[in-house]
Amino acid sequence: xxxxxxxxxxxxxxxxxxxxxxxxxxGWEMPxxxxxxxxxxVAVRTSCGVFDVSHMGEIETSGPGALDxxxxxxxxxxxxxPVGGAQYSVLCREDGGILDDLFTYRLADDRYxxxxxxxxxxxxxxxxxxxxxxxxxxxxDAIDRYAMLAVQGPNARGIxxxxxxxxxxxxxxxxxxxxxxxxxxxxxxxYTGEDGVELLPPADAATSIWDALLAAGAVPAGLGARDTLRxxxxxxxxxxxxxxxxxxxxxxxxxxxxxxxxFIGSDGVAAARESGAEQKxxxxxxxxxxxxxxxxxxxSRDSEVGVVTSGTLSPCMDVGIGMGYxxxxxxEPGTELExxxxxxxxxxxxxxxxxxxxxxx
Amino acid sequence: xxxxxxxxxxxxxPEHDWARIEGDEATFGITWYAQDALGEVxxxxxxxxxxxxxxxxxxxxxxxxxxxxxxxxxxxxxxxxVNDAVSDSPExxxxxxxxxxxxxRVKLTNPSEVDDLLDVTAYxxxxxxx
Numbered sequence: 363x364x365x366x367x368x369x370x371x372x373x374x375x376x377x378x379x380x381x382x383x384x385x386x387x388x389g390w391e392m393p394x395x396x397x398x399x400x401x402x403x404v405a406v407r408t409s410c411g412v413f414d415v416s417h418m419g420e421i422e423t424s425g426p427g428a429l430d431x432x433x434x435x436x437x438x439x440x441x442x443x444p445v446g447g448a449q450y451s452v453l454c455r456e457d458g459g460i461l462d463d464l465f466t467y468r469l470a471d472d473r474y475x476x477x478x479x480x481x482x483x484x485x486x487x488x489x490x491x492x493x494x495x496x497x498x499x500x501x502x503d504a505i506d507r508y509a510m511l512a513v514q515g516p517n518a519r520g521i522x523x524x525x526x527x528x529x530x531x532x533x534x535x536x537x538x539x540x541x542x543x544x545x546x547x548x549x550x551x552x553y554t555g556e557d558g559v560e561l562l563p564p565a566d567a568a569t570s571i572w573d574a575l576l577a578a579g580a581v582p583a584g585l586g587a588r589d590t591l592r593x594x595x596x597x598x599x600x601x602x603x604x605x606x607x608x609x610x611x612x613x614x615x616x617x618x619x620x621x622x623x624x625f626i627g628s629d630g631v632a633a634a635r636e637s638g639a640e641q642k643x644x645x646x647x648x649x650x651x652x653x654x655x656x657x658x659x660x661x662s663r664d665s666e667v668g669v670v671t672s673g674t675l676s677p678c679m680d681v682g683i684g685m686g687y688x689x690x691x692x693x694e695p696g697t698e699l700e701x702x703x704x705x706x707x708x709x710x711x712x713x714x715x716x717x718x719x720x721x722x723x
Numbered sequence: 724x725x726x727x728x729x730x731x732x733x734x735x736x737p738e739h740d741w742a743r744i745e746g747d748e749a750t751f752g753i754t755w756y757a758q759d760a761l762g763e764v765x766x767x768x769x770x771x772x773x774x775x776x777x778x779x780x781x782x783x784x785x786x787x788x789x790x791x792x793x794x795x796x797x798x799x800x801x802x803x804x805v806n807d808a809v810s811d812s813p814e815x816x817x818x819x820x821x822x823x824x825x826x827x828r829v830k831l832t833n834p835s836e837v838d839d840l841l842d843v844t845a846y847x848x849x850x851x852x853x
Contacts (some may be wrong), residue, residue: 383762398724399787586788589789651768
């Protein structure tokens with residue numbers, strides 16, 4: 363066990379009050395669940411859940427050279443993002459290995475905010491700072507400035523709209539407004555496959571916003587439900603489904619890589635795109651009982667052809683689901699495979715993304 | 724979920740398993756503490772009737788959405804019955820860990836092992852120290 367003290371978000375006391383089960387996560391003491399993962403998962407799919415994701419980091423990039431710096435660091439074409447826009451990208455090493463996956467919001471002409479994964483924040487900030495010297499831009503670590511709450515589900519926008527001083531931004535857009543009386547960056551983004559917003563208020567306003575959301579009917583949801591929700595819709599989790607040893611082409615993230623911008627790692631990504639990946643990340647379901655877990659071998663005709671990177675029981679479909687890296691020729695939807703779950707072979711089938719679809723769709 | 728409880732008449736294993744001993748037979752399950760630590764149980768596959776349990780060794784697994792937990796045998800024996808209701812409704816382990824959430828019934832092969840198990844007072848003491 364690490365002896366360093368776990369960090370706590372501004373909502374720690376609110377979690378304790380809500381009966382959270384708290385666990386260490388990426389150096390933070392975070393709620394894994396309150397009433398139960400399945401109930402919280404269903405609340406997000408049918409109504410509205412609120413997640414404290416204040417452990418995620420923020421990096422602000424500003425100045426006349428901010429766009430050029432970000433264009434060099436981020437895989438996507440940052441110049442395509444308007445003021446008030448949002449964009450997903452990956453951060454790559456020189457060889458194209460993935461350092462992190464990130465959402466970036468354009469706050470003003472020459473001011474951007476990039477949200478990092480908690481476990482990568484320090485590494486990412488150092489990477490930004492190391493490269494900033496070549497540009498007329500300033501990067502600052504904004505992790506202590508913001509809390510972050512994800513409000514997700516079919517009723518999420520209605521609940522937040524009732525507390526907001528202006529119209530909420532559309533999906534993949536962002537705007538600043540008062541929420542429950544505090545100036546908040548509101549973003550039309552999320553990690554659940556549901557409609558909703560992510561709120562970035564100042565840290566000292568987090569509790570009043572949390573309380574107002576709960577009073578308006580949002581259900582506290584923990585990291586357990588966040589993981590099952592994202593896996594049902596096949597969103598990647600850094601550290602599970604990708605890491606520095608994987609490039610974006612293998613990870614199925616070629617869509618957010620625009621090599622023509624010349625970002626760091628673009629040569630490696632271009633080469634991987636040209637040659638094609640040997641293994642690709644693919645979603646699957648178990649076709650009989652069992653729950654796949656990270657690290658389980660993926661087997662075809664008695665030989666190992668891949669590895670599970672994320673696995674769980676889908677609360678909505680009540681079957682084992684997962685994603686894993688599989689030999690590229692075996693990633694066609696419908697391909698039958700087996701997952702070796704601690705010595706028991708469980709039949710599985712490759713599916714297309716997302717694994718969970720709303721019935722109305 | 725059930726309220727926290729540790730019945731008087733049971734014997735306990737430090738890995739948070741219980742045994743209800745009736746002559747040379749016993750019923751096994753996991754304690755309230757174990758199911759609370761695990762969270763909602765969503766998957767359980769019973770072992771085969773006729774297979775052996777060996778004291779202190781895992782004889783089954785219970786799984787929550789997040790985690791897999793080994794279930795340790797408090798005593799050695801041969802499994803004479805398994806609780807299929809728990810495979811159909813794994814949440815029985817959370818709702819009634821000492822009743823409908825029982826896991827297996829065994830014929831003991833070494834009844835003297837019972838002396839190694841904890842009574843409720845000793846088990847509660849162990850929980851306080853965890």
